[in-house]
Amino acid sequence: MIEVKEPKRIPFVGMLQGMFTVFKHLFKKPITVQYPEEKAYTPPRFKFRIFLSMDDCVGCTLCEQVCPNLSIRMIVVERNNPHNKRNLYPQVNFGTCTVCRNCEEICPTEAIYLTHELETARTRNNFFYSPQELEKTEEEVKK
Ligand code: SF4
Numbered sequence: 001m002i003e004v005k006e007p008k009r010i011p012f013v014g015m016l017q018g019m020f021t022v023f024k025h026l027f028k029k030p031i032t033v034q035y036p037e038e039k040a041y042t043p044p045r046f047k048f049r050i051f052l053s054m055d056d057c058v059g060c061t062l063c064e065q066v067c068p069n070l071s072i073r074m075i076v077v078e079r080n081n082p083h084n085k086r087n088l089y090p091q092v093n094f095g096t097c098t099v100c101r102n103c104e105e106i107c108p109t110e111a112i113y114l115t116h117e118l119e120t121a122r123t124r125n126n127f128f129y130s131p132q133e134l135e136k137t138e139e140e141v142k143k
């Protein structure tokens with residue numbers, strides 16, 4: 001049978017190490033930011049807010065079909081677009097979108113795509129963005 005030896009413990013060393021760790025952090029700058037006045041760093045390849053070019057959308061409904069969260073729903077928007085005879089355009093629910101990018105990858109005309117924009121603002125539990133809102137930047141939507 002193998003005998004396991006207990007390591008020798010020097011009194012107070014662990015306690016002093018803990019105090020030293022806490023002491024070090026007293027002089028470090030906090031990593032939190034005062035949002036929304038300060039913006040947190042977002043990596044250059046970060047993607048979230050979906051945009052739609054209604055002129056390029058042909059209403060094929062592929063984006064709706066590949067969305068795993070049913071976040072895309074096609075709606076009718078009367079618009080003079082000869083490529084979209086059924087007048088079908090996607091609206092997106094950002095409350096359930098998990099940024100999988102399936103819609104962007106399946107779109108045959110690159111009409112729908114994710115951008116670097118991070119913030120979406122909605123009230124009354126409505127996170128749906130209409131096709132017309134998807135064409136605008138977030139600043140334009142808020143106006
Ligand atoms: S990114 Fe994914 S989850 Fe979000 S709307 Fe597109 S397909 Fe749906």
Ligand code: SF4
Pocket residue numbers: 056057058059060061062063064088089090106107108109110111112
């Ligand atoms: S956004 Fe693209 S995939 Fe979706 S309906 Fe329009 S053309 Fe089809």
